[in-house]
Amino acid sequence: MEGKVISACQRGDREAFRQLFETHKDRVYSIALRFAGNPNTAMDIAQETFLKLFSSIRDFRGDSSFDTWIYRLVVNSCLDHRRKAWRLLPLAGEFLATLTTSGGKLDDLLREEAGGRLRDAIDQLPDSLRITVVLRYTQGLSYEEIAEVLGCSPGTVASRLNRAHRALERTLSPWANELRAGYA
Amino acid sequence: MRDLVDYELEQELAPAHAPDELWDRVCGGDTQFRARRTHRPWAATAVLTLLTVIAFQVTLNHAGATGHRIADADSCQPSDSAALTAARVVRANHARIASIGFDLPQRPAAASGEDGCGRCHAL
Numbered sequence: 001m002e003g004k005v006i007s008a009c010q011r012g013d014r015e016a017f018r019q020l021f022e023t024h025k026d027r028v029y030s031i032a033l034r035f036a037g038n039p040n041t042a043m044d045i046a047q048e049t050f051l052k053l054f055s056s057i058r059d060f061r062g063d064s065s066f067d068t069w070i071y072r073l074v075v076n077s078c079l080d081h082r083r084k085a086w087r088l089l090p091l092a093g094e095f096l097a098t099l100t101t102s103g104g105k106l107d108d109l110l111r112e113e114a115g116g117r118l119r120d121a122i123d124q125l126p127d128s129l130r131i132t133v134v135l136r137y138t139q140g141l142s143y144e145e146i147a148e149v150l151g152c153s154p155g156t157v158a159s160r161l162n163r164a165h166r167a168l169e170r171t172l173s174p175w176a177n178e179l180r181a182g183y184a
Numbered sequence: 185m186r187d188l189v190d191y192e193l194e195q196e197l198a199p200a201h202a203p204d205e206l207w208d209r210v211c212g213g214d215t216q217f218r219a220r221r222t223h224r225p226w227a228a229t230a231v232l233t234l235l236t237v238i239a240f241q242v243t244l245n246h247a248g249a250t251g252h253r254i255a256d257a258d259s260c261q262p263s264d265s266a267a268l269t270a271a272r273v274v275r276a277n278h279a280r281i282a283s284i285g286f287d288l289p290q291r292p293a294a295a296s297g298e299d300g301c302g303r304c305h306a307l
Contacts, residue, residue, distance in 0.1 A: 021207060029202035043209060046202065050210045118196045137197040168189050 002066060009057045017054055025050075027139065028074045034138045035078040035131060037119055049077045064148065071139075071149040075131055082127055121171035129164040132157055236284055237271045 002023070008016030025046070032045035052073050060069055122130060128150075135141045135149060143154040143161075150157070270285035 018207070021210065025202040025206055026199060029206065030199040033200050034197045039203075043203065043206060046206055047209045050206075054210075115192075115196055118192050122193075122196070133193065134197060137193045138199055165189055168193070172189060172192070 006057065006060065006066060009054070010060070020053075021050060024070055028070065030138050031071075031074050031134055032078060034134045036081070037123055041081065045074070045077045045081050048081070049074045052077065068145070068148050071135070071141075075135070075149060078131060079127055117172060118168065121168050124171070125164055125167060129160050129167070132160040133164045136161060233271055233284070240284060 002020075005016050005019050005023075009020055028049050029042060029046045032049070033039060033042035036042050036045060049070075053070065060066065122133065125133065132146060132150065135146045141149070143157045146157045147154045269287050270283070272283055
C-alpha cells in the first residue's frame with residue numbers, strides 16, 4: 001500500500017504527498033519535539049524534514065525500509081538544527097516556561113518538577129546519546145532498528161543507552177526519594 | 185533507580201500529535217522555497233538589464249555632449265542619433281542574460297577622404 005503511495009509521490013502526485021504526510025507526521029513531529037524539547041523548534045525541524053522528504057523522494061530506491069529512511073531524515077534534521085541553534089534560546093525558553101507555570105496541587109507540582117528535571121537532564125546529554133534515547137523511548141525502536149537509522153552497531157546503541165541511563169540517574173538521584181513517594 | 189528512570193523517560197518522551205498547521209507550514213515552506221529558487225535569478229537579471237540600459241543611455245548622452253557620435257557599420261561618419269528599441273531578459277543555455285537593442289540610422293558610405301574621418305577613407 002505504502003509502496004504505491006511512494007511511487008505516486010515519486011511521480012509528483014500532490015495527493016500522495018498529503019497521504020504520506022498524514023501517515024508520518026506524528027512520528028516526525030514526536031521525534032523533533034522530544035529531541036528539541038520545544039514545540040516551535042519541533043515545528044521547524046518537522047517542516048524541514050518533510051521538505052527534504054518531498055524534494056528527495058525520487059532518490060528513495062527501497063534499499064532500506066521507508067520507515068528507516070524517514071527516521072534518518074528526521075534525525076539528520078534534528079542534528080543539523082542543533083548545530084545551527086543559538087545556544088541561549090533554550091535558556092530563554094526555559095525562563096519563559098518558568099514564568100508561565102501555573103499553580104496546582106502539590107503532587108502535580110512535584111510531578112511537573114520531576115519532569116522538568118528529567119527534561120533538563122535529557123537536554124544536557126550529548127546529541128548522539130539524546131537522539132538514541134528519543135528513538136528508543138518516543139518510537140519504541142529496537143536496538144537493531146536504531147542501529148540501522150543511526151548507522152552504527154546494535155552494541156553501540158546499547159552502550160549509548162547505558163551511558164544515557166547512568167547520566168540521567170546521576171542527575172535524578174537527588175529527586176529519587178520524592179519521586180518514589182509520589183508514585184507510592 | 186533504573187526502573188524509575190525508564191518510567192520517567194517513557195512519560196517524558198511519549199509520542200505527541202503534530203499540530204494541524206504543520207501541513208500549511210510544509211506547503212508554505214515549499215512555495216517559498218520554489219519562489220526563491222525561481223524568482224531570484226530573474227530579479228537579479230532584471231536589475232542587471234536596468235543597469236545596462238542606464239549605462240547605455242549615459243554613454244549616448246556623454247558622447248553627444250562631447251561631440252562624438254556613434255558611427256554606423258558602413259561608414260565612419262557619425263550617426264545623428266541612436267535610439268534604444270528593446271531591453272529584456274533572455275534565456276540561453278540555462279543562463280539568463282540582459283539583452284538590449286538599439287537603432288542606428290543607415291547612411292551611405294562616404295566615398296571620399298573629405299567626407300571621411302581622415303583615417304579610414306583618406307587612404
